[in-house]
Amino acid sequence: MKELKFNLGGRTITAELAAKVDKKALYGYAKKIVEKDGKQLARGLLCPDGKLLRRDEISTACVDPEGTPVEEIVLEIDGKPVQVQPSSFDRENSLAEVPLKALVGFNVSDVYPLANVSLSPGLYRTTFTYRKALQPRAAFVLVKEGEAYLLAGRMKKTAFVGLNVAYEFFDAEAQEAEEPEDLDFSMV
Amino acid sequence: MDAFHIEHQGKSAKVSLRSLPAEEEELNVTEKTSVGQVTALKVTTGVNAALDPASLKPDTLIGSDPELDFAAAGQILEPESLSTAYYDPGDSSRTPVSNFRQLDLVFDAQGQEKERRQHLTRKANICDIYPVKIGKRIPISQALTQFVFRQSCQIVHEDGVTRDFLFAIASELHEKQEMAVLGAGPKGNLPLVVRDKGSPHRGFLYGEIGAGADKDKYKLLVLLSDQELKRPAMASPTPA
Numbered sequence: 479m480k481e482l483k484f485n486l487g488g489r490t491i492t493a494e495l496a497a498k499v500d501k502k503a504l505y506g507y508a509k510k511i512v513e514k515d516g517k518q519l520a521r522g523l524l525c526p527d528g529k530l531l532r533r534d535e536i537s538t539a540c541v542d543p544e545g546t547p548v549e550e551i552v553l554e555i556d557g558k559p560v561q562v563q564p565s566s567f568d569r570e571n572s573l574a575e576v577p578l579k580a581l582v583g584f585n586v587s588d589v590y591p592l593a594n595v596s597l598s599p600g601l602y603r604t605t606f607t608y609r610k611a612l613q614p615r616a617a618f619v620l621v622k623e624g625e626a627y628l629l630a631g632r633m634k635k636t637a638f639v640g641l642n643v644a645y646e647f648f649d650a651e652a653q654e655a656e657e658p659e660d661l662d663f664s665m666v
Numbered sequence: 667m668d669a670f671h672i673e674h675q676g677k678s679a680k681v682s683l684r685s686l687p688a689e690e691e692e693l694n695v696t697e698k699t700s701v702g703q704v705t706a707l708k709v710t711t712g713v714n715a716a717l718d719p720a721s722l723k724p725d726t727l728i729g730s731d732p733e734l735d736f737a738a739a740g741q742i743l744e745p746e747s748l749s750t751a752y753y754d755p756g757d758s759s760r761t762p763v764s765n766f767r768q769l770d771l772v773f774d775a776q777g778q779e780k781e782r783r784q785h786l787t788r789k790a791n792i793c794d795i796y797p798v799k800i801g802k803r804i805p806i807s808q809a810l811t812q813f814v815f816r817q818s819c820q821i822v823h824e825d826g827v828t829r830d831f832l833f834a835i836a837s838e839l840h841e842k843q844e845m846a847v848l849g850a851g852p853k854g855n856l857p858l859v860v861r862d863k864g865s866p867h868r869g870f871l872y873g874e875i876g877a878g879a880d881k882d883k884y885k886l887l888v889l890l891s892d893q894e895l896k897r898p899a900m901a902s903p904t905p906a
Contacts, residue, residue, distance in 0.1 A: 496897075499893075499896075499897060499898060500893070501892050501893045502775075503775060503898040504775055504893060504894065504896070504898050505775060505893075506772065506773045506774040506775045506776075506777075506780070507772075507773055508770040508771065508772045508786070509770065509771045509773065510768060510769070510770055510785055511768075511769050511770075511771055512752045512766045512767070512768055512769075513766060513769060514763050514765065514766045514767065517754060517756075518755075519752040519753060519754060519755070519763055519766055520753055520754075520755040521750060521751075522750075522751055522752070522753055522760065523748040523749070523750060523751070524748065524749050524750070524751040524762060525743065525747070525748060526747050530751055530753055530760040530761075530762060531710065531715075532713075532715055534711065534713055535710055535713050535738075536708055536709070536710060536711065536743065537708075537709060537710075537711045538706050538707065538708060538709070539706070539707050539709045540697070540704050540705070540706055540707075541704065541706075541707055542698075542699045542701045542703070542705075543701055543702040543703070544701045544702075549699050549700065550699075551697045551698065551699060551704055552697070552698050552699070553695055553696075553697055554695070554696045554697075554698055555693050555694060555695055555696075556694055557696075560695075578806075578807055578810055578811070579806065579810070581810045581815070582810070582818075582872055582889070583686065583818045583887065584815065584818075585815065585816060585817055585818055586814050586815055586816060587816075589814055589893070589895065591897050612693060612695060613690075616689070616690070620811060620895070622811055625897070627895060632688055632689075632690075633688070633689035633690070634686035634687065634688060634689065634818050635686060635687050635688070635689050636686060636818070636820055636887060637820070637885070638874075638876040638880040638883035638885050639820075639822050639823070639883055639884055639885065639886075640880075640882060640883040641826075641829060641882075643682075643822045643823065645684075647687065648684035648685065648686065648687070648820065648822070661847065661868050663868065663891075663892065663894055665857050665866040665867075665892065666772055666773075
């Protein structure tokens with residue numbers, strides 16, 4: 479487990495980050511295969527000249543207008559050079575207690591269990607990036623009785639709707655009986 | 667925007683399901699050298715596909731590069747000109763195979779195969795002839811700490827009648843400080859599939875009524891979850 483450091487109101491708090499928990503680890507998964515006459519087939523990419531390439535025969539190359547870049551690539555945001563931010567393991571991450579409802583509208587992409595956290599139960603806002611990144615992601619530390627999790631993801635904005643709907647607020651383009659006692663999450 | 671067919675207390679309505687803007691805008695990142703902008707191209711790697719790398723001896727690899735076919739390397743490929751094809755891995759000529767079957771191998775959490783089935787392609791069910799039903803209620807604090815919400819969308823009205831309908835639902839949830847479980851299908855107990863070929867998610871309805879200047883306004887969110895917030899029975903260490 480890797481150690482994370484947080485700063486809550488000037489106090490340094492440490493926690494150990496365990497391996498990411500995903501749906502696959504909890505419920506299993508489904509893998510699509512293609513077969514003919516009981517024999518599993520491999521997937522490839524067919525070129526216009528009729529040649530069939532295996533996945534490992536194709537790669538991505540980064541090139542500048544003169545070909546493969548020989549000098550260091552500079553990252554820019556809106557035309558200005560940017561520095562890559564250190565990983566969350568290499569810095570002290572600010573932590574602020576927030577009401578539990580702050581989780582409403584937060585789209586979680588990664589869930590990490592935390593161990594040895596000396597925080598009282600509640601929700602704390604922070605940022606997180608496992609590796610170096612341009613911008614750490616929004617994250618929450620959720621502490622429950624006996625367990626704690628770090629939830630990393632993206633916060634969405636919501637709006638109250640009156641008689642007239644402010645359609646411009648929402649994304650113009652779409653993105654992508656019997657009541658069981660327990661919800662079945664094994665929807666693989 | 668998607669249409670959302672929802673039923674509450676015996677009445678149903680077709681309303682809009684809107685995706686939400688991000689709190690922080692996506693960074694407009696470009697990669698540059700002094701010559702200009704760097705772009706990514708698909709190229710051939712020059713791997714010698716006629717050889718099985720596992721069959722090569724260390725001495726062979728040290729002495730020469732049989733695993734590489736330099737003549738085949740560096741060819742730029744146009745992604746739109748490529749199409750997926752399947753072939754028999756034992757066929758050295760790699761002839762595309764037709765009339766194949768697509769199957770799903772279903773594995774349990776321990777990685778053991780438990781089922782083989784015809785490949786399942788799900789259809790969207792949020793605006794079906796069967797409306798999405800509002801079911802069991804859960805205290806907000808319990809729902810937020812028990813499930814991992816992957817996606818949030820907001821339900822908005824289409825007209826005055828649907829506005830009153832949605833306002834009443836939001837108001838009820840707000841007063842009781844509860845979230846409601848949503849279910850699709852004839853019995854209202856199936857997970858929600860927002861898009862064709864999409865993944866199934868358990869749906870939860872969150873309602874809030876504004877205060878002050880927003881007191882006549884409502885907020886009704888559909889929160890989608892495909893995971894409970896818990897640790898696996900036996901966690902296996904995997905990199906992030």
